Amino acid sequence: MKYLDEYRDPAAAKKFAERIARTVTRPWTIMEVCGGQTHSIARFGLQELLPEPLTLLHGPGCPVCVTPLGLIDKALQLAARPEVIFCSFGDMLRVPGTRGDLMTVKAEGGDVRIVYSPLEALEVARQHSDRQVVFFAIGFETTAPANAMAIYRAKAEGVHNLSFLVSQVIVPPAMQGILSSPGNRVQGFLAAGHVCTVMGIREYEPIARRYRVPIVVTGFEPLDILQGISMCVAQLEEGRAEVENQYARSVLPGGNPAARNIMQQVFEVVTRDWRGIGDIPHSGLGLREAYRELDAERRFEFAPEAEEPESPCKSGLVLQGIIKPTECEAFGSACTPESPLGATMVSSEGACAAYYRYRRAPA
Amino acid sequence: MCLAVPGKVLEVSGDEELMKTGRVSFGGTVREVNLAYVPQVEIGDYVVVHVGFAISILNESEARRVFDDLESLEEPEIPEDAA
Ligand code: SF4
Secondary structure (H helix, E strand, C coil): CCCCHHHHCHHHHHHHHHHHHHHCCCCEEEEEEEHHHHHHHHHCCHHHHCCCCEEEEEEEECHHHHCCHHHHHHHHHHHHCCCEEEEECHHHCCCCCCCCCHHHHHHCCCEEEECCCHHHHHHHHHHCCCCEEEEEEEECCCCHHHHHHHHHHHHHCCCCCEEEEEEEECHHHHHHHHHHCCCCCCCEEEEEHHHHHHHCCHHHHHHHHHHCCCEEEECCCHHHHHHHHHHHHHHHHHCCCCEEECCCCCCCCCCCHHHHHHHHHHEEEEEEEECCCEEEEEEEEEECHHHHHHEHHHHCCCCCCCCCCCCCCCHHHHHCCCCCHHHCCCECCCECCCCCCCHHHCCCCCHHHHHHHCCCCCC | CCCCEEEEEEEEECCCHHHCEEEEEECCEEEEEECCCCCCCCCCCEEEEECCEEEEECCHHHHCHHHHHHHHHHCCCCCHHHC
16 A cells, blocks of 8 residues: 555546445535645546536635735745744745735745744744744644644743744634534535544534534545545435545544644644635634743734725635635636736645636536 | 655654654655654654654554455456346
8 A cells, every 4th residue: 555546546436436326316515624635636536527407616724825914924024034934834924914925925035934844944043043933823624733732842942033924713612613604505525534633523423413414523534535526425315414424534533632642732723814714703713822922923012904805706606615616707818827816826735726727618 | 736746655663752853755856754643653654744743653454455446346247148
């Protein structure tokens, strides 16, 4: 087992698709929560394999896409300060703020550095004790343990010149938000396999019961996604609404206890603003009081930003599965990955970027 | 962002749990990975790695279930008149 190519076999994918086609008797709408899954679906053309009555909606699970404008603007201000080294995951560099993006700030002389892991920011801080290092700690539950470790170690090791601009969001409240919205069309979910690798699956049980939706924790390779869909469709057809685990090779029911433990120590649940969607109660993580000295929003002063400019971007609707990217007028014309109007066109996991990149010639 | 990739653990170092690191091969490309969250990891295990951290050890028997499920699809169908 290499845990990769085996799950991409087109002949096997076809068999799963045929089974799904045999099972489906009615139109169903299923949402995959995670942008990584959206990316796979577009890349491997999975939607085209599925029978007509089945609709896949793409969910809000792209942390780059949902990081609020106000925080991007703060990042831009920090990155422009001469004393600051601003460290970020690469996919944040092109996300548009009110004025420009991190890439522009870098081109204008800001010290913006792409890191692969949050621990690299810790290393940069150690090497430049005369500078202020800020790490843009964004992500879902998948990334929270890594960010938490950097924060935990910065405090434990007394790294005084490192702080964190935190935009941690969590998935279940966003799913509940979608399910309780009056226009909701989602009848079943593929839950995000890596989020659940960290958090486990139990917190989804009350959601499945309360809203009577099947929730299938699903991996990211084509066969994973097709099997997840197949399990979800079987539940819908049989009238069941349970939490099932397609991705058991990585996901334990209780998640990863060591990771959850450090997350617990560093973070507490807070209300967060999701870009394009708005405030969702209890939908994010913020630093606990004991770690507030490491909060970049407290350490630095920020100039107030001008009003949010009018934008044709409908990413909020895309993120909630209300419209498909191609239903946005700007898609592919005014808005492309080279000059994105919204974050969902920037990140490779954003639905707009996935649709653009893997656009198939019309049949 | 939540992209996480499986890799094979080649080497484990560090005694203290929170400081465990190791070398992990991703189809031949070897990277240093933090193993603090998979303290029971052993050389030869496959781990799922996200932003430099291993977040799980892949379970081989669970991993095969997808293919078992697939095989069950291939069982020859019993012709109706055989019943
Ligand atoms: S295509 Fe561009 S403008 Fe339209 S919703 Fe997507 S990111 Fe926004």
